[in-house]
Amino acid sequence: MNALRSAAAAPLLDPLALRADFPILQPGASPGPELVFLDNGASTQRPRQVLDAMTRVYEHSYANVHRGIHRLSEECTELYEQARGRVQRFVNAAEREEIIFTRGTTESLNLVARSWGEVNLRPGDEILLTLLEHHANIVPWQQAAARTGAVIRWVPLTDDGRLDLAKFSELLGPRTRLVAVAAISNVLGTVNPLVEIARQTHAAGALLAVDAAQSVPHMLTDVQELGADFLACSGHKMLGPTGIGVLYARRALLEAMPPFLGGGSMIRRVTLEGFEPAELPSKFEAGTPPIVEAIGLGAAIEYLERVGLAAIHAHELRLTQEAHALLGQIEGLRILGPAPEHKGGIVSFVVDGLHPHDAAQLLDRDGIAVRAGHHCAMPLHQHLGIPASTRASFYLYNTLDEVARLAASIAAARARFKRR
């Protein structure tokens, strides 16, 4: 209900005006019918501002960072570090050094599971995960559990696809070391109550790792207000390039953690006997980082801030409500997850007699890009008792008209398979 009210109050966003910034969304940019891009949960498109910022670096400022005593290296380092500052302000981290650039959410979560996990987890310690996690927030913990003897416990879901908070409270205990949870489910769209989860997690003496891949791009993130100990996200899901991601962690945690990858940049000194790690954030950035990608992410954040995260969130909620209304009228179609007021801009569904692959293929004929499959959430699909689903996921450039086209195309696909 809160979300609905804030949607009404939030500033408006004009998707048609924003679309002009996205070369790939222009008519004729790609072959086939006019593109209706509803696969933003997998990866978004990029505005010209981001593409230009990256081209500018390659054409005018590119060199390796933190190394050369020459003009380009100084300049590129400056741009790279400015991007870090932009990320810091975007998620409201207390310090710039708490922002580690990685290749994406997956690497960020692996960094935590490896580096923090291996020195802090003991046999019998418990890691709490939820049934709606992406494989990126499952497998690294399974690996950490296998190495340390820690045990994974699973927070179940309610029938409508929200976290079962009563069960969560029961599962939290003296052996719980860490709770790792998605801010928004990449399948159900459920927005999880992170503030409450953080409160209970900390009261139990455990740490909270947030997989924010689906939330940072779409709504305001404040790591301090949230009380996140770790938070991970990916540039390519927020108008930025691939190959760049972020790990936020509190300084005290990062200081105590051993380096993840070893190599150049992450050392202060190397001798025949061993090495001394560098200061933060370099300690966790071994090798040549994704320099231009980081700068591109900075440009993406600048773009998102200009549009406004509150407006983006409200716009997507409106699209989700419309999708629920229109898809809900299609006979034999079942929408997964809770009512729109508990959701972000993600609407997954299954249709009787129409396999998700066939649905996606028929939608593609109409130029509509959605995702079909298990969306890297096999345990969730197992829990739901379905092998796969079809997912439409929205972003700031999507329109109500596109939602209507999605619904019409699904209705036609269903009729085509039912007629026989």
Added chain:
Amino acid sequence: MRLDDRDDIYQDHVLAHYEEPFHRGHCPRATHAHEDDNPLCGDRVRIELEVDDAGQVQSAYFDGQGCCISQAAASMLCERCEGCHIDELRKFTAPEMLKLFGAPLTPNRQKCCLLGWRVIQSALFSPLAASSESASEQASA
């Protein structure tokens, strides 16, 4: 939906096999069987064959769940292989399967089409000996 697409993968013969499959179910006197899935999309196909002493496929059945392409392809394959000698089937290649399917498929959907083909190739090497139960359990593990 443009039904008249020349490159339509949902051609009538494909939909016909999907909606009214050839021999969906269990082979009453199965001598060979195998089952596998495509973990990426959850498509699953089981194929059961009755092969006589001369190596001739007397009957072929499939069962499973999944997209139109995976299920229709398995149906076509069962129809195709009845009456064939197993040596001939062992030489039946993936491109031949795609040709049998008929409708053009992108590389992603070729995986759906080839699931049944993969399963039958394994089935040919999976005789249901005396321990037919454990064989089928293994196959579905």
